[in-house]
Amino acid sequence: MSSHVAPGDQVTSGLDRRTELREFLRSRRARLRPQDVGLPSHGRRRVPGLRREELAQLAGMSYAYYARLEQGYGDTMSAEVLDAVARVLRLNEEERDHLVRLAQPDRHSTTQAAPPPQGLRPSIQRLLDALGVPAYVVSRRMDILGWNRLAAAVFGDWGQLPPEERNVARLIFLSPEMRGRFADPDRTALKLAGVLRINAGKSPGDAYLSSLIQELSQKSEEFRQFWARHEVSCGSIGDSVRMRHPLVGEFDLVHEPMALPGGAPMRLITFHAEPGSRSEEALRMLASWEMEPLR
Incomplete structure (x- = not known):
């Protein structure tokens, strides 16, 4: 094919x-x-x-x-x-x-078509704010529902975007600024296409997810090519991703996704650096710098 x-x-x-x-x-x-x-x-x-x-x-x-x-x-x-x-x-x-x-x-079939969640419970946002690592929460279609200050420092301030543009897959495939935060954006993009493929397979009637796939297929040649490869990925636990930051340069983060119970399917995505590494020092530097309020 x-x-x-x-x-x-x-x-x-x-x-x-x-x-x-x-x-x-x-x-x-x-x-x-x-x-x-x-x-x-x-x-x-x-x-x-x-x-x-x-x-x-x-x-x-x-x-x-x-x-x-x-x-x-x-x-x-x-x-x-x-x-x-x-x-x-x-x-x-x-x-x-x-x-x-x-x-x-x-x-x-594990999930049914349903309107995507519009926000987080306050307790989940408080959890994000309390974490000492970059973290955010996404819906099944990869909408970014909440994040903490360190995630904004690493990935960019999503609070400056309209809510409809706060989507991890959409940003990776359509935003040069977001892609520039990754040292190997093609690898990240392929994995995200695989996550969307698995989520679509779990809920084939989800029109909200299909609308995102439709948009990406129309606007991104790269997405069309990756989607046609039929790769599947759960966003593997323990994967390492190399970031490229304009202030601290390149550093490595370990990706840890976990499902949140209750209501619509949501996942908490956290990133941490290996203890004692230069990457941990880069994160510490980002955390120590004063940032403007996100919202």
């Missing part, structure tokens, strides 16, 4: 589950070579990767049965069948869970 999506192409309002499942499986077949899974290679192929019949053979099922899965009819298939497909395709845990949700949405 080509990774290019033309600017005029449309992202549907709501995830088309069968299309997503078909394209996800095709993208994962395309990244494997026959020799990767112990099959002989017979020269050049018309399309890269494993053929459907080869995958079916390795997974211990008929070609027709596997073809039904790629057509979106996985509802009646057992967990063992999906596990066999995941094993052959060498899916990681996040990818395997994504496959199961797409194949059997009635059994594994």
Whole structure:
């Protein structure tokens, strides 16, 4: 599958589950070579990767049965069948869970479409303010619902933006200033596209999330290319990200996301530096400088 999506192409309002499942499986077949899974290679192929019949053979099922899965009819298939497909395709845990949700949405859908939350409980904002590390809270569609002073020092003062523009994915793909805060913005952007992909798979009928995907697909060539790769990511716990700050230069932060209980799905995102590191010193310097009130 080509990774290019033309600017005029449309992202549907709501995830088309069968299309997503078909394209996800095709993208994962395309990244494997026959020799990767112990099959002989017979020269050049018309399309890269494993053929459907080869995958079916390795997974211990008929070609027709596997073809039904790629057509979106996985509802009646057992967990063992999906596990066999995941094993052959060498899916990681996040990818395997994504496959199961797409194949059997009635059994594994975890969230329903709902209006995005408009703000935080005061107690959550007080928690953010009390933390000694950069931290913010996002909704399922990556809207920034609250943050603390150190997050503003590291990422920029989101309080200066209109509320509708306070969205992590939107800023990474559409704001040069926000991208400039990351030493490797492409890596960050790819991970964010993967987070949106997983969230869309959990709630395929969420029109609010789909509207963001639609906007990014229309305005960002990079997003179109990353979205077409069908990467999935939960925003892995313990990931390190290198920041680039105009005052303290480059430093590394460790990313720790955690779900907040109650109400609409929200995640608290915290960042910390390794103790005793230059990065910890950079954070300490940022925290010590007097800042204007955020709001």
